[in-house]
Amino acid sequence: MSKTEFDIIVVGGGPGGYVAAIRAAQLGLSTAVVEANHLGGICLNWGCIPTKALLRSSEINHLLHHLGEFGFSADNIRFDLDKVVKRSRKVAGQLSAGVAHLLKKNKVAVFDGFGRLDGTDGTRRKVAITKDGNPVATLTAPHVILATGARARILPGLEPDGRLIWSYREAMVPTAMPKSLLVVGSGAIGIEFASFYRNMGAEVTVVEVLDRILPVEDEEISALAHKAFAKQGMTLLTSAKIGAIRKNADSVTLSVEAGGKTQEITVDRVISAVGIVGNVENLGLEGTAVQIDRTHVTIDSHCRTGEPGVYAIGDLAGPPWLAHKASHEGVLCVEAIAGRHVHPIDPANVPGCTYCSPQVASVGLTEARAKATGRKVRVGRFPFIGNGKAIAMGEPEGLVKTVFDAETGELLGAHMIGAEVTEMIQGYAIARTSELTEAELKETIFPHPTISETMHEAVLAAYDGALHI
Template sequence: MNSSQFDVIIIGGGPGGYVSAIRAGQLGLKVAVVEAAHLGGICLNWGCIPTKALLRASEINHLLHNLGEFGFAADNMRFDLAKVVKRSRAVSAQLSAGVGHLLKKNRVTVINGFGRLDGSEGDNRRVSVTPTKGGEALRLLAPHVIIATGARARVLPGLEPDQKLIWSYREAMVPTELPKRLVVIGSGAIGVEFASFYRNMGSEVTIVEVAERILPVEDAEISDLARKAFEKQGMKILTGAKIVSVSKGADTVTLKVEAGGKTQEITVDRVISAVGIVGNVENIGLEGTAIEVDRTHIKVDPYCRTAEKGVYAIGDIAGPPWLAHKASHEGVMCAEMIAGRKVHPMDPLNIPGCTYCRPQVASVGMTEARAKDAGYKIRVGRFPFIGNGKAIAMGEPEGLVKTIFDAQTGELLGAHMIGAEVTEMIQGYVIARTSELTDEELKETVFPHPTISETMHEAVLAAYDGALHF
């Protein structure tokens, strides 16, 4: 078994792992990344990036079928699904290759294989690697190891993906034909994004959600507006719903669903299961260590340190929020800490959430309900897109920006948005929270006109009865 010495070894090359490796390389550390499948991880190859390419195509399809609103007309509009999927895969391939270039540029050693903790030697942690394509096993040594193995889709009994009738996110991203009828189980970000894509491409879509509302982690008011928008688009939505049974036919699936005290049967061509994730904690050598696992996720302190000396965990494997940008931030924090730099622990309430359905949803900080439960006396501001000139000019008048402030201190406790381009706009509120700005600074901030971002300013003013355009 060959051995190599490094300053830090990273197990997993996703958005947490590869970003951590780049930053560690920039700081002069000798770094190895062990990746079993593809650089960029699920996010870049089978998640965040390719789904956005698909959603862009579906937005174009929606616009093409509503040209009359803008004074245009076209006949015989159609799309080539194979080309839509091909473009999505090409975008991922391009970016994955770019990650490899960046790692090489920063002198990071990339090892294709399955890595696992394998004890220690003196001050070093030992990581054994089984090469993906066979060959002699490797032994890597480093005083620091970062676990970034990510997560996989949760599978419900009876709804195991079969690559034909019941799809996971992977099959849903590479359809060979458009299903006429589709059920999406789960209405988190992944579920509603797929529901949005297929509905905009022409499928009949039903969302089945076990919680009492869709997008359950979002502010209740935003969830309600999203439901109304989806139903206006023709989606059917069942909340507080339970799958009683699943029956597969030759090319259809029949679900018996219990919701609202009633049971109904729904027959569709395909089912997408999007019911959460499970951390990849198996076969990575946690046995015999002090590392603690809670519901498939590794327990860490605010600096991503596990209970095992010299071992860190970042990204999805380290618990919520399960977001690529959270993983990357944690990776940079670990790299800088290992290099001896002073770092600040991550505050989960400053991590924005973005959902790229139509209309988009974005948020940061506390929901109104959570702020009340925490004992805050709050002020709430709301501003609708219908009061914004740019939104009306774009043909996107449906949306809302909601702000939540501490009535005593003026702290921005949370911000919640639904509408066009809100995933680009939310960063303004993230900066405000990170910089600990109060309502006074936000009121005095000048927003450019005409932009949809003016709704953000108006929502701040509205919390203090000062909205100007509504």
């Protein structure tokens, strides 16, 4: 084959695209990746990874202001925002370079530019690549995987201007710490930014149109998160609507209706975090059988679109909008192309994590959704205050909640709030994937002393057997 002919072309080098390309190469398929911006995509460069670096800095700042609880004291505690931001960008840059190394190691051809479908050449699909409006190359392959991701949804009147109203990009690289901030949207992105800026000392207000924050989480966990954030000094306005917005010289005044009252709130900066839209434009989908539903490409259980030889993965292909789901889809898609037997993704087995303080994590059905299916359920709860490691760490606030099918013992869902729960949730994800029941989970030995013991206790609690509460 020439350098323009491949077995698979992946359009987009994010966590779905680059993983799909590496797996394809491992399976002996000649593979190309077309990426218009940065290898690693939004997640690695402007999302998952750099935000965790920022959140780590904010956790340290919070800890430094509570040294007395651990027997230490320090004076004149301060931070250098420029260094905090530079560390975050350095982490992102290091990992982006790592992706480039992995692709090179696996002999994946990388093309710098914007790729779009450009018809067919016999049984091969053509992908035209341009850079800054100029043609770069035309590649062909029998299989093309679209992995172009998504971007922030923009509400009328809340268009980011790079100065007073921020998108996630501006929020990650502030040149000065705002004294006050309003976050529109209380999903994972909004709450993580709210948590970062609050722990760095800003006064933070969160506005959510629905009746509770973190609305995709179990209601009990959402309520505990609300209580924890309010205790930290956040103002949380739910069932709220934003009206008139007025930009001042160096602040923004917003009219917010909540609880039957309308108030004007003036803050230094506003962060808009109200969801995402798929990057479906300019992909050459016109005239194809690819279907789009609310800005996302429709796929089947093997990531196939309605157009033969064209696939879609990750945020482009719909919820859950998570990097690990995109990576898993990439592997699944490529292995299906290679003729391997694959298991379709069960969305209920995809864990979700929010890296606020306290952390929130979940997998499977909430208690309400489980009951809505008509099943009888058994629910177990275990608080962190009953766990020795959590108390020793100074992290006694938290809860692990399990939801089981009362008749079969199937673990329907697990929901957590507290320290390190984003690391622990995988245990329940494995249990769901392996179709374990309460019997196997009860018999599993959890190491002591660890916070993960709360997971065991939450299982025991569902069957009236909790030992430490």
